Amino acid sequence: MQGGADTEQEQEPSEDSAEELYENAPCGYLSTSPDGRIIKVNQTFLTWTGHSREALLGGKRFSELLTVAGRIFHETHYAPLLQMQGFVHELSLELVCADGRPLPALINSVQKKDALGRPRFVRTTLFNMTERKRYERELLLSRRKAEQLAQAKAALLATLSHELRNPLNAITAATRLLGMTPLSDKQAKYLRILGSASGNLLALVNDILDWSKIEAGRLSLEQREFSLRELLGDILNGQAARAEEKRLGLQTEFDERLPASLLGDPVKLGQILTNLVSNALKFTEKGGVKVSVALRSRDGDAYDLAFQVSDTGIGIPPDRLSAIFEEYTQANYDIGMKYGGTGLGLSISRKLVELHGSKLVVESEVGRGTRFSFHLRLKAVAKGAGVGTAPSGESSAQALRGLKVLVVEDNEVNTYVLARWFEHWGVSFDAVRNGREAVERLRQGGYELVLMDLHMPVLDGYDALKVIRQLPDERLRQLPIIAISASTRAWQESKVLASGFTDFIGKPFDEGVLFRKMARCTSREAPEAPAPPPEAALRASGAGEDSLVLAPDFSFTKLRQWAAGDARASSALARSSVQTLEQARLVLTAALKKGARDDYERACEALAGTLHLLEAHGLAAALRRARALFIGNAPDTARVQAAAFAIDWEVENLVGALVAIASEADA
Structure with a gap:
């Protein structure tokens, strides 16, 4: 018990x-x-x-x-x-x-x-779950605050960019106008420096805007047809001069099984590859850089592509591999001091790759080189849509004569710049400073076209457009209205067009693009320039590219016709053409180095009028050859150098002949 x-x-x-x-x-x-x-x-x-x-x-x-x-x-x-x-x-x-x-x-x-x-x-x-719910609410609140902060930062950058691009618009446009006046050799040299500096500043502003849009999640992918061979060709052609300067090899490997045309965003893909190639050349002193594209797999019309950029450069220490993708970061202080740069390139490239749904991977060994790689899934296009075509001829200079335009712009300098171009084109115009004044003027009638800035006091462009489209006059509801803005990025253009504007042009604007858009919106399209003579057409087709024909191929007949026997007019046209050619050479070189195909195309369009005036079929063919150089098998360094030399040779011959005409007229 x-x-x-x-x-x-x-x-x-x-x-x-x-x-x-x-x-x-x-x-x-x-x-x-x-x-x-x-x-x-x-x-x-x-x-x-x-x-x-x-x-x-x-x-x-x-x-x-x-x-x-x-x-x-x-x-x-x-x-x-x-x-x-x-x-x-x-x-x-x-x-x-x-x-x-x-x-x-x-x-x-x-x-x-x-x-x-x-x-x-x-x-x-x-x-x-009381504490957990409280944490969830705090996290949600923090996320909303972060999103609001990002939106505020993007709005601030957009506002700053507008304020920066307005004076840049005045500088670049005034530079072009100044180039159309008689200048001494020293003045022409200063003007070229001014044009180059303003172009570089504009490129910097655009890069900062791109970064801000990536940060705010406002950057999206486009879907359009492009040639991957040609895109790689443009990129390597743009980097060839830098590689030659450092005596580095620059080559590409392209899988022959890939289709001629793909559907994707060539601008952002080009920006990724350009950043990687430029970065590889920057940190390589001996050896070379290699770009390869291989086909991993195929599912119907979808191609899984492997991109790789490798170099034989200084390499990256293992403990710094993850840090190189952080913005404003270099591998170490000494590298930043020696090679320069902001450290934004790789960070932007990584985010652009992630925007494609992929991941940018880096492998490196100190002293032996670095390899960046990523995979993309792109769809093939059955038939190409003429990518890489030559720039078309300029519309007739008389196409806009007599057009009555209302300019809605609060910046007097921009209005002055437009006035100078309108004088050349024979366009009559009135100018107002805000949307409310624009509505009152349009009610009075008599205008065939409106150029309207989007950001103005009293009543901005968007609100003014709504008022105009709601007026009882049916003619005003159909009146062509072109939006002008300091932001030229694709997402804003889509927003502008969706708002009901007829078209859109960014500031600083290209006068050739503005001319064509005004002509198209008012149904004043002019015929294209006459076809080049057979020998020029033969050169443009690429026949005999291995033995480039370098005979001068231009004529000043049209220049003399436009001058109508006036010696001073001949001199002014000749000097203006020299300025345009020299400035275009700088812009084209900068665009090629950056790998910005859109900038290259715009520069070609800006040069189209001069090519037409001078009947410079040789230079036009050289530009086309440089653009399409890598269609087909990868070119060797000699062919790249030959194409670049052909452009310089054509420009030098044109400049020399134009200087002679200007000198004769002055004498």
């Missing part, structure tokens, strides 16, 4: 401890009968809810402790699930405490049955 009593005493503390653990567990416990009545509950649950044990065990149902929404969910989901599968896991419901406040809880229930399979009771475990 003594031993039995001792054993019973030894077991009592253990039983008491189990009960204590149940009562004070970190989670709530309750048990309910098959009909839902509460038959057992622990102290933790009572403490959370404030209910008394007597009140709950006196016939209270579990569903009665839920909010109205919780009761509905209990009847439609909880009870049927428990009945069908015998358990319910991870359900989020709100309980009503004794004082009426809600208590968020995570619920797990399991149905206990007897030997015959009949339900005996339901055991439910509850976790208090």
Whole structure:
């Protein structure tokens, strides 16, 4: 008997401890009968809810402790699930405490049955979600604040860019206008420096805007047809001069199984590859850089492509591999001091690759080189749409003569610049400073076209457009209105056109592009320039490219016709053409080095009028040859150098002949 009593005493503390653990567990416990009545509950649950044990065990149902929404969910989901599968896991419901406040809880229930399979009771475990919900709300609030901050930063940069691009518009346009006046050799040299510096500054502003749009998530991918061979050719052609200067090899490997035309975003893909190639050349002193594109797999018209840019440069230490993708970061201080740069290139490239749904991977060994790679999935296009075509001829200079235009612009310098071009084109115009004045002028009638800035005081361009389109005059609802803005990025152009504007042009604007858009919007399109003579057409086709024909191929007949026998006019046209050619050479070189195909195309379009005036078929063919150089097998360095030399040779011959004409007229 003594031993039995001792054993019973030894077991009592253990039983008491189990009960204590149940009562004070970190989670709530309750048990309910098959009909839902509460038959057992622990102290933790009572403490959370404030209910008394007597009140709950006196016939209270579990569903009665839920909010109205919780009761509905209990009847439609909880009870049927428990009945069908015998358990319910991870359900989020709100309980009503004794004082009426809600208590968020995570619920797990399991149905206990007897030997015959009949339900005996339901055991439910509850976790208090109050703190978790509070954390979730704080995280959500922090996320919203971060998004608002990013939007505010993007808005600030957009505003700053507008303020920067307005004076840049005046500088670049005034530079072009100044180039059309008689200049001394020293003045022409200063003007070339001014044009180059303003172009570089504009490129920097655009890069900062690109970064801000990536940060704000406002950059999206376009889908258009392009030639990957030609894109790689343009990029390597643009970097060839830098590679030659450092005596480095620059080559490409292109999988012959890839289609001629793909569907994607060539601008952003070109920006990625240009950044990687430029970065590789920057940190390579011996050896070379290699760009390769291989076909990993194919699924119908979808091609899985592997891109790789490798070099034999200084390499990156293992502990710095992850840091090089951070913005404004170099591998170390000494490298930043020696090679320069902001450290934005790789960060932008990584984000652009991620925008494609891929990942930029880096492998490197100090002293032996670095390899960047990424994969893209692009669709093939059955037939190309003429990518890489030559720039078309300029519309007739008389096409806009007599056109009546309303200019809505609050910047006097920009209005002055437009006025100078309108004088050349024979366009008459009136200018107002805000959207409200524009609406009043248009009500008076008489205008065939409106050029409207988007950002103005009193009434901006978007609001003014809405008012104009709602006026009762049907003619005003159909009136062509071209938006002018300091932002030329694709996402804004889409927004502008979706708002109801007829067309869009960015500042600083290209006068050739503005001319053509004004002509197109007012149905004043002029015929293209006459076809080049057979020998020029032969050169443009690429025949005999390995032995380039370098005979001068231009004529000043049209220049003399436009001067109408006036020696001063001949001199002015000749000097203007020299300025245009020299400036175009700088712009084209900068665009090629950057790998910016759109900038290259715009520069060719800006040069189209001069090519037409001088009948410079040789230079036009050289430009086309440089653009299409890498269509087909990868070219060797000699062919790249030959194409670049052909452009310089054609420009030098044109400049020399034009200087002679200007000198004769001055004499």
